[in-house]
Amino acid sequence: MKLCMIGLGKMGGNMATRLCRGGATVVGYDRSRDVVNRLVLDAGLTPASSVAQAIGELASPRIVWLMLPSGAVTENQIAELVLLLQPGDIIVDGGNSNYHDSQRRGAMLAGKGIGFMDAGTSGGIWGLENGYCLMVGAESWVATAVAPFLRILAPAPDRGWLHVGPVGAGHFVKMIHNGVEYGMMQALAEGLTLLQGKQEFALDLAKITALWREGSVIRSWLLDLTAQALQTDARLDGIAPYVADSGEGRWTAVEAIDQGIAAPVLSLALQMRFQSQDEDGYGFKLLSLMRNAFGGHDIRGPHEDA
Numbered sequence: 001m002k003l004c005m006i007g008l009g010k011m012g013g014n015m016a017t018r019l020c021r022g023g024a025t026v027v028g029y030d031r032s033r034d035v036v037n038r039l040v041l042d043a044g045l046t047p048a049s050s051v052a053q054a055i056g057e058l059a060s061p062r063i064v065w066l067m068l069p070s071g072a073v074t075e076n077q078i079a080e081l082v083l084l085l086q087p088g089d090i091i092v093d094g095g096n097s098n099y100h101d102s103q104r105r106g107a108m109l110a111g112k113g114i115g116f117m118d119a120g121t122s123g124g125i126w127g128l129e130n131g132y133c134l135m136v137g138a139e140s141w142v143a144t145a146v147a148p149f150l151r152i153l154a155p156a157p158d159r160g161w162l163h164v165g166p167v168g169a170g171h172f173v174k175m176i177h178n179g180v181e182y183g184m185m186q187a188l189a190e191g192l193t194l195l196q197g198k199q200e201f202a203l204d205l206a207k208i209t210a211l212w213r214e215g216s217v218i219r220s221w222l223l224d225l226t227a228q229a230l231q232t233d234a235r236l237d238g239i240a241p242y243v244a245d246s247g248e249g250r251w252t253a254v255e256a257i258d259q260g261i262a263a264p265v266l267s268l269a270l271q272m273r274f275q276s277q278d279e280d281g282y283g284f285k286l287l288s289l290m291r292n293a294f295g296g297h298d299i300r301g302p303h304e305d306a
Contacts, residue, residue, distance in 0.1 A: 003063040004054040008035050012067030014128035017043040022152030027057040061088040070097040087113025090142055094119040096248055099171040106167030115142035116167055120174020131155030136163050137170030179252030179266040184222055186269035206230040243276045
C-alpha cells in the first residue's frame with residue numbers, strides 16, 4: 001500500500017490526503033516545495049525533493065500516479081519516468097488527458113513492459129470528503145494492482161470506481177461524462193435565467209432551487225451546489241459572465257462528429273461557453289449591422305442603455 005503521486009495541486013493534494021487517511025503510504029512530489037511541506041504536516045505525506053527520489057522510495061513493482069495538466073506536461077513527465085522505471089512498474093494518469101493520447105502512451109509503455117492506467121477522475125474539490133468517481137482503463141493485471149488504492153479514493157470500497165475497459169477507455173468515459181456535465185449545467189442555467197427574467201412574479205431563485213432539491217425529477221448534485229450558492233448571492237453581482245472550457249467538451253463534440261452521432265445538447269452547451277468567452281462580441285456586432293442594413297433597425301452604441 002505504497003505509491004508515488006506526482007502533482008499535488010487541488011485534486012492531487014486532496015487525493016494524496018485521502019489515500020494517507022485510508023492507510024496508504026504516499027510519497028509525494030510537486031514543483032512547489034511549500035505544497036509538499038503542507039501535506040507532510042496536514043496529511044502525513046512522505047516528501048520527495050525530486051521525481052527520481054520519489055521513485056527510489058518505492059519497492060518493485062512501483063506505482064506512480066500522475067495528477068498533472070494534460071498535454072505536454074504529462075507527456076514530458078511520462079518520458080522522464082520511462083528512464084526511471086522497470087518492467088512490471090505502473091504509471092497511472094489521473095488527469096484529463098485525451099483518450100487518444102492515453103492509447104498511444106499505453107502502447108508505448110507496454111512495449112517496455114511498463115503497465116499503464118488512464119483514470120478518469122470526477123469529484124472536484126469535494127472528493128476529499130465524499131470520495132472520487134473513478135473510471136479506469138487498463139489491462140487486467142494493472143487494474144488488480146491499483147485496485148486497493150481505488151477502493152480508498154472512491155466513496156466506498158465497493159462502489160464509485162469501475163474498470164471500464166482497456167487502456168483509453170477510462171479517459172473516454174470521463175470525456176463523455178464531462179460532455180454530459182456541460183449539457184446539464186447549461187440546462188439549469190437557461191431555466192434559472194428564464195425564472196429570473198419574469199420580473200412580475202418576483203421569484204426567489206434561492207428558494208426555488210432549494211425546493212427542486214426535494215423530490216423533484218431534476219434534483220442532482222449540480223442543483224445542490226447551485227442552490228447553496230444562490231443562498232449566499234442570488235444576484236451574482238461579483239461574478240463575470242465568462243465560462244471557461246477545459247477541453248473535454250470540445251473532444252466530446254469532435255467524437256460525436258467522428259461517429260456521426262447527433263449530440264446537439266452537448267455541442268450547443270460547448271458553443272454557449274465559447275460565446276461567453278467572446279469579449280469583443282464581433283459576431284453580434286455583425287448581426288446588428290445586418291439588421292440595420294436590410295430593415296433599418298437601430299444600431300445601439302457601446303455605452304447606450306437597453
